[in-house]
Amino acid sequence: MKFQATNVLLRGRHRAFRCRLPYARLAALMLGGVSLFLAVATGRAADVQNSQKTLQGTLLFIEGKGPVLKNGAKQVTLAGRYEYTFRTLEDKRLRNDEVRLVGKFQPDGNFRVDDVFTIHHGEVYRVRYYCETCNIVGLGPGKCVCCQQPTELQEVPVNKNDKKILITH
Numbered sequence: 001m002k003f004q005a006t007n008v009l010l011r012g013r014h015r016a017f018r019c020r021l022p023y024a025r026l027a028a029l030m031l032g033g034v035s036l037f038l039a040v041a042t043g044r045a046a047d048v049q050n051s052q053k054t055l056q057g058t059l060l061f062i063e064g065k066g067p068v069l070k071n072g073a074k075q076v077t078l079a080g081r082y083e084y085t086f087r088t089l090e091d092k093r094l095r096n097d098e099v100r101l102v103g104k105f106q107p108d109g110n111f112r113v114d115d116v117f118t119i120h121h122g123e124v125y126r127v128r129y130y131c132e133t134c135n136i137v138g139l140g141p142g143k144c145v146c147c148q149q150p151t152e153l154q155e156v157p158v159n160k161n162d163k164k165i166l167i168t169h
């Protein structure tokens, strides 16, 4: 409790504050390793699978159906490749946004999403969940693995030199 109270006090005032707990650092490192692995794995998958597609439209949430991508009269029901991808698609803050989704159609007709991007004024943004206190990025919405405070949803303009980003046109 003492740690949390201090933490709250420091938030916003001292942006350079970092979690000093060894397990937290380890968790952050592991998380980084996992994202890197996923990026590499996704990149390889894209090379060998021509079935990966990019869809663009409005992200909606329909009761009983879950997250749906709407483009004109077309509606595609969405599934996430990973649990955190699905939670991102369910994120209320992204609802009704224009999004670009990279993924694959499943035999049941659902679109399984690998990567989520948002579009604002024609500009593509990567979606991430960031903890300012610990300076680490989580995989999906929820609490920070380090300090357990809620993470912040951020949309970062896609850097064309960033090879980890997969965009097909």
Ligand SMILES: [Zn+2]
Pocket (backbone or CB within 6 Å): 131, 132, 133, 134, 135, 144, 145, 146, 147, 148, 149
């Ligand atoms: Zn944190």
